[in-house]
Amino acid sequence: MLDHRTETFMAVCSVMNYREAAELLHITQPAVTQHIQFLEKEYGCRLFLYENRKLIKTHAAQMLEDYLRSVQQRENFLREKIKNNGLRELRIGAT
Numbered sequence: 081m082l083d084h085r086t087e088t089f090m091a092v093c094s095v096m097n098y099r100e101a102a103e104l105l106h107i108t109q110p111a112v113t114q115h116i117q118f119l120e121k122e123y124g125c126r127l128f129l130y131e132n133r134k135l136i137k138t139h140a141a142q143m144l145e146d147y148l149r150s151v152q153q154r155e156n157f158l159r160e161k162i163k164n165n166g167l168r169e170l171r172i173g174a175t
Contacts, residue, residue, distance in 0.1 A: 081155065082148065082151065082152060082155070084115070085115040085116075085118055085119055086119070086148055087105070088101065088105060088107075088111075088112055088115040088116065089115065089116060089119055089127070089141075089144065089145070089148070090145065090148055090149075090152075091104050091105050091112075092112065092116065092128070092135075093137065093141065093145045096135050096136075096137075097135060098112045098113060098116075098135070116128065119144075123140065123144070125138065125140040126138050126140070127140060127141040127144065128141060
């Protein structure tokens with residue numbers, strides 16, 4: 081299960097705007113900033129930079145995003161497999 085801070089990071093990567101990510105996640109913009117700052121301290125690098133008032137991802141952010149998307153896909157696959165317990169559902173209708 082992904083941490084809420086990594087989910088915030090993924091939202092920022094999707095919309096490339098802190099305010100829009102906050103609205104999407106139903107949290108405040110300062111909370112988004114704190115989540116990103118926590119991840120930057122955790123990994124010891126900058127994840128986003130502003131260039132001409134535009135938010136851009138650093139190389140580290142791109143690597144982290146790729147990794148988290150992979151983890152998210154594997155988690156979704158695992159959840160589906162656990163949910164179905166390896167069984168397929170067969171529905172038959174008759175009139």
